Amino acid sequence: MASAMLSLASASPSASLSLQENLKISWKRGTSSRINFLGSDFSKTKSFTRTSMTVAVKVSRFKDITMAPPDPILGVSEAFKADTHEMKLNLGVGAYRTEDLQPYVLNVVKKAENLMLERGENKEYLPIEGLAAFNKVTAELMFGADNAVIQQQRVATVQGLSGTGSLRLAAALMERYFPGARVLISSPTWGNHKNIFNDARVPWSEYRYYDPKTVGLDFDGMISDIKAAPDGSFVLLHGCAHNPTGIDPTPEQWEKIADVIQERNHIPFFDVAYQGFASGSLDEDASSVRLFAARGMELLVAQSYSKNLGLYAERIGAINVVCASSDAAARVKSQLKRLARPMYSNPPIHGARIVSNVVGNPELFNEWKEEMEMMAGRIKSVRQKLYDSLCAKDKSGKDWSFILKQIGMFSFTGLNITQSENMTNKWHVYMTKDGRISLAGLSSAKCEYLADAIIDSYHNVK
């Protein structure tokens, strides 16, 4: 074949130019202009091969690829790192910082890792569904060990790559087994939710959530939009500490949300990334999920240990699917495995072992609860300090109490894009453009500076 091509070499420079143009056209996505190797374009191919038989294409196949914009959340940290200003403050990504603004590795995590090192465990592949010991403790942590759903083996639990990976597995399951079903997501929601459903090809629409007028929950809008969605839609709910707003439904509101979901035969899908971080109590923060489970509803829950165990980079989480029967749970689990295998084969062991060692060991578990309370406590105290600073410095009479009412790591300041940009450009305060600040990245020492920045941006920038 190769020698045949060589012997047919011929043609003019203009022919080889049109080959390049041919290639250019066929690079554009969606078009199927093919270079017909054995057809009329053969002569053009040959002139190309004559000049570059043993050398590859002269032009990149990827030359028309555009530069993608930086991630709106993770890109903030990159920009922060590049800034040399001494007062710079990173309130972008939700990663917990100590009062000294240092990253924090929990003591229980260090203890668990040392135990693991001493034991000298092997590094064999986990099963596709992940570490069995981890799957057991993570479901128990979410639902309570004595919960009916666990006792009756109705939960399919599969270890996932933190919250993102668990959401993605669930989305893949939705796409395959609920074709055409859509997922309702809150307006606003974590920026990556849309990307996950887009890439998984699950259609989504929004339900009203944040009311800028009250800086609170648009409850009627939320109920109305959930009610109006097609029967059998998935409804993505933040289990606690809503990201980015920090606004959570009250227990009474959760009951009504469950009512309308049941009425419409929707499927609740909880994203639980902050269990323990909202109130400081692991059980209290699980109450919305448990409320739904107690009604006998089938539901999905994605969990993450990035924040509450500080295991960000270890990528440890789980997808739980509560089913009507243990048989359904077994089948669902088998299909989740089938989706994970062509994505990464089996999940990473290190984070899973840490979690199972901490949660599975009563002493470490109790110590964890204390560290959890400490972290949540620090955030509550900077909320208070920020609020106090704002009230002291701002003479306009604006009500800043939303800062105290919001729950979890984040505060939705209500600042718009231009105002948020002012925070960064003038004050070197890094945050996401939706006006979200991560209080986990704030120290008491910097509360006053931040208050100045917020007041300036709010009043002096439109």
Next chain:
Amino acid sequence: MSASSDHANSVFATVVQAPEDPILGVTVAYNKDPSPDKLNLGVGAYRTEEGKPLVLNVVRKAEQLLVNDPSRVKEYLPITGLADFNKLSAKLIFGADSLAIQENRVTTVQCLSGTGALRVGAEFLARHYHERTIYIPQPTWGNHPKVFTSAGLSVKTYRYYSPNTRGLDFQGLLEDLGSAPAGAIVLLHACAHNPTGVDPTSDQWEQIRQLMRSKGLLPFFDSAYQGFASGSLDADAASVRMFVADGGECLAAQSYAKNMGLYGERVGALSIVCKTAEVASRVESQLKLVIRPMYSNPPIHGASIVATVLKDRDLYNEWTVELKAMADRIISMRKQLFDALQARGTPGDWSHILKQIGMFTFTGLNANQVAFMTKEYHIYMTSDGRISMAGLSSRTVPNLTEAIHAAVSSVA
């Protein structure tokens, strides 16, 4: 219990039980078997002479350093992963003196072992490359077609293994790649082809390269056994480096599961070699858009271990010694099995056991014979007749020999 918990009302009523994965399912079945003589030759995971999993000394050392370092934190890695790890991985596969690296034409992103690298690469190509067909060798690793179709590529095969010769069907390969549409993606096993253990010679690689470049076929290398095939990291990267040396573009998926024994840590990398640094930078930005909605950023532990080993001269050298020892043990198992079959007088030509390269032997046993061996001798392997030599030891060779002998003699 309320009505909504009634089985009939489950929204998952139509979800059927999926079968076990054909490769990983072998271990599941093995674990269930109570027989004391059972032998797992299914998944390609290295075992010592004592039949135990092995954690390399350099890995233990690296882990000690990491866990005991008080300055280490667990902050999110960038979407593209650990920067040091990426640079070192690129050097490992392309060569420390690679021109493509020096010219910044390579983008490398940390991925979830080989599977993750293949998936991210495939998703990228499905979105940004004009040809959406990938040609995979016949046979290939069982998970390859699933990875590519999940990513949105369509899969075709090219002839590779010749059952008659138990070697490479080189003519068939050239014909099939020759008739592929120009620009099509071609999956190549960098070395130690899985499952056959049959690799092209370097002359054959050169012919493949010329053919592919003349048709603008895009090479996508899967390198899961660098160092394991011959015992030499450089020799095992020769095929990849041959393609990169001609200035052309290619993709390369790397795994550290086997060669650093980091199986469960899920450490790997995807490199895309581009024509220019500018293109490489844009390609990298698009890879991030694939990764972020999949798992946001990769796990830190395994990549840190690899980076620690690769950047330290002593640890690196120690690694190459341990790697060679593993490769040598496998080669000696090949010899032992071959000799045992010869001594037993088992019918057939078993020289392919010696000729095949890497962790696996494609025995030539058929599915019935395999089932017989599992049932009667508790020997677990994939139904295509592939056995993992890494799972054999001097102690277990006699049992395997008996099983093969019985299977070949009594099962059609």
